[in-house]
Every structure is written in structure tokens, then in C-alpha cells.
Amino acid sequence: MEESQENPLAFNSRIDLKNLEEAVQNIKTELGKVIVGQHDMLEMLIISILSDGHSLIEGVPGVAKTITAKLLARTMDVDFSRIQFTPDLMPSDILGTSIFNVKTSEFEFKKGPIFSNIVLIDEINRAPAKTQAALFEVMEERQITIDGEKFKMPPPFLVFATQNPVEQEGTYALPEAQLDRFLFKINVPYPNVEEELIILENEHKRENKNVLDTIQPVLTAAQIAEYQDTIRKIIIENNLLKYIASIVDNTRNNPNLFLGASPRASLAIMNTSKAMAAINGRDFVTPDDIKKVASAVLSHRIILTPEREMEGLTPSKVVQQIIETLEVPR
Template sequence: GIAKTLTAKLLSQTLAVGFSRIQFTPDLMPSDVVGTTVFNMKTSEFSFNQGPIFSNIVLIDEINRAPAKTQAALFEVMEEFQVTVDGHTYRMGAPFFVVATQNPIEQEGTYKLPEAQLDRFLFRIRLDYPQLDEEKAILRRFRNDFSLAVKEQTRAVFSPQEIEECRSLVEQVYIREELLDYIAQIIHQTRNNGDLFLGASPRASLAILKTSKAIAAMRGRDFVTPDDIRYVAYPVLNHRIILTPEREMEGYDPQDVVNEIIQQIEVPR
């Protein structure tokens, strides 16, 4: 109820790319996600029917309502941008990325997501309820119009080709050797921290590298600074690290640990 689905849809409209939505449920099968091979009686040949994962922006609603078998269907496509069905490999179009919403694990009918799957998500962003002033603004917006007219008013501002050009520009952003060492130290500290049961993998290092370069470009620079790295550290790490049971019982938050790690490491000059 806080516009997660609407946000993903509007993003696809502004980028002029394909969009699909998959509602995860306890009875969802892997073939419902990636597709299935069927036999054509007329041609006496097998053909592949693509599943909803074949799009540019894929929204998975309530991702933790599906069992582990269905979750595993996402491993290959999120890592290698392809799916393999009956020995045949099918590539995704570009750009391709997955946006997922998740319910609190305490809710009935939810499953714990595997660490290997969580590691494949670039960020995890917590969306809280709106503040009082924001709630009032929502009410004013819908006071005389209950429709979501904003969807019809949204126009594309980027083409797929322009997206690829932006990605190329981000790749060219310079990051000096000392900052690579800074990223490596942050990740290494998550693996040697008494408050953590599980530290971050090398995927996290690469995620911080890529996103810090993207943030630098968005801020109008062609080089990365330590501030860029600190800015992306928490959204990159918070779903990749697991607190010890003792720290969870004490009410610790992953952000507390990430902040402590960053404060302990000397910032490159």
C-alpha cells in the first residue's frame, strides 16, 4: 500500500522498455516464471513459450511467498541474464533487471529467502509509511480524483539505446587504487566481525564499485570519492550480512554494524 508496484511501473514507462509483473504465491512453479517447452501437434516439433521473466523490468510482488524451488528459478537469470530450459539457453533482452517486494518474515505464509538469492540483488531499500505531512499530501492528491492518472501522464525520457550509453559513461568513471582498497577493507571487515553470522561476498565488493561510480556520475563527476562509497555501502550490504542471534535479540540493525565498520576504517586522502 505504499506505491511499490506503481513506482516500478512508472520507472518502466520513463525508460520506454518492457515491463512485466509476477505475483509470487506458495503454489507458483518455476515454469510459471521462466516458461515451458510444449509440443506442437501440427508441426510435430517442440517450441518454447516464454514466461513473464522475459521482459526488461520485471517486478516480483511478494517474492518471499514462493517456496525455495521457485526461488531457485531466479538464480541463473539474475546472475547471467539467461535461462536454460530442457538444455536450451535463452538470453534476456537489454536492459534487464528485477525489482522485488518482500513481506516481513513474521507474516503468515512467507519463506526465508536464500542467501544466494539475496546476494544477487544490488540494493535493498526499506520503504516506510509516509509522515503526517506526506499522508495529507496523498489525501489532497486523491480528494477529487480517485484514478491513478499519473500513469497516463508519464512519458518516456530515455530510450534503451540511451540507457546503454549512460552505462558506458558510468564504466568510464575513474576510481583510484586507494579507493579500491577502501572498498575491499569494508567488505573484509564484514567477514571478520563478531556481530555478524555471515559477511558479504565478492559480489558486494563489485556492487559497491559499480554503484559508487554511478553515484559519482549522477553527481556530475568523472571520478569516485570516499563519500560516494559510504553513500552506497548500507543499501548494498544490509541484505547481504546476517547478524548473530545474540545481536538480533538485542535489537541491533545491520545499519548499526555497517556504520561501525565504516567508522573504524581510515578514509583515504
């Protein structure tokens, strides 16, 4: 009788991640029907869903920010709404408003488009500050207070917002408190030449077919809630918690930075590194998981000193320098 040879690198997962891994692969397969490349953006958006956090997607026009968010929402069997932010948009246009009912002689609340599961806010920096501020409560507490009455948002509730980094005229920069509500800031680069060629070929073959019709839902609201619970159970050792705390603390004492990150950033790194581990088939976090998510979590939460900004330094580079400087736990 032959003895079975076991892989010395294999390990027995203490948490069943099979269904979660399969769901993530199904999402990637569906999006791969339309989206070419942009693997980092897709991975970060999936992690934000599993971590129950909002994402800000930044990139120049035409790099598939909006269509990716729409298609990702399409892979989930949940409600979806899209809000185009414009300079004349009012808070009531998003949240809703009380309307007088002549028949009942009472005011009735008419819900706005924010009442959905997945909300895509396109060009979030095109609306003025008072409209942006209307999102504070709903993004943090998943509820809206109107005329003294609270309205809870149905789970899952996730905001995907896009913005263009190069256009300044007619835009209103998001304040730090608003940026801090976003779990991730995802920078979307240009495709390379090979990817651009595939984009052209696919569009030529597609002719007039609607790309949204090619995407099928693969996740339900109940499954999303189940996988979010699974992520919370992923194991992270104390030495890695200290590593996360050291990274965030370094942003507060870094000579290149005017403003460092808050404890909310530490929690975000911990939660998203758990999700990163899970989608890679592990029930435990490694230092590499933390490194992969650190920039997307921190880059929009820190502010450079004016001198370093004039020199062309970027928040992402500072985060990378911090990671390279700190000793990696073993």
C-alpha cells in the same frame, strides 16, 4: 576588457555527463508527478538501473513499493512485465514451458513473463523455494536454460522485487544465495506527516485518473546501455578501492556478524558508487559516494550473530559502525 572570474571550486569533467544528468532529472520529474517523498528509494533504483543490477524493495504494505517500480519502468521505453508471486506458483509459470505442437509434431518453447526488459516481482517471498530458485540463472547470467537450449535475455534486463518484512505466515524467506543476486536491498520507510498530507491532497485532486497515464517514457534501451557504459568509465582512485576492500573485509572479521560479505559485494559498492558520483555530476568517486551506497549493498549480504540479533542490532547499524570506525581516505 574585464577578466572572467572562475569559480575556484569548479572543475572540468573529463567525461561528458550532461545527457546522463538530464535523463536522471527527467525520470525524477516524471515520478514526482505521482510519488511523494521517498527520495532515497528513487535514487537507489535509478542507480541500480545505471549499474545494471537488480533491486529488492522491502517495506510494510502501502508505502508505494510496487507502484514506484511500475512507474519507474514506465519512464523507460522498454518491455515490462509484472509477476505476482503466490504459494502455488511453479518455475514454468515464470520461465515458460515446452508445448507440443500438433501441426508440426514438435515441442515448441512458450516463453514466460520473465522474458522482458524490466520485471517486477511482487511479494517475492510468497513463492516456495523451488520457484525462487528458478531466478538464479536468469538474474546472474541474463539467460535461461530450458531442455538444454539457452535463451539470452534482451538488454537491459533488470528485476525489481518487493517483499513485506513484517508478515511471516505464508511466506518463504529468501536464502542467502538468492539475496546475493540483488545489487541493492532498499528499505522503504513511512512518509512523514507533511508528505502524507500531500499524498491525500494529490489523490483527492486526481479523482479517477489512472496514475500510469500521467507518466511519459524518457529513456530508450539504447540510451540505458549508453549510460551504463558511461558509468563504467567513472574514475575511482586506488585509495578508494582499498577503502571498499577494508569495509568488506571488516564484515568478515566483525564480532557482531556470523557471515560477512563476498567479493561480489566489493564489486557492487564500486559500481554503484560510480553511479552515485555520475548522477551528482562528477566523473570521479568520493568517500561519501561509497558511504551512501554501502548499507544498501551490504545489509542483505551479512548475517548477525544470534546474540546480537536478540539484542536488537540490525545489519544496517553494523555497516554504519564499520564506516564510522574505518579511517576515511584523503
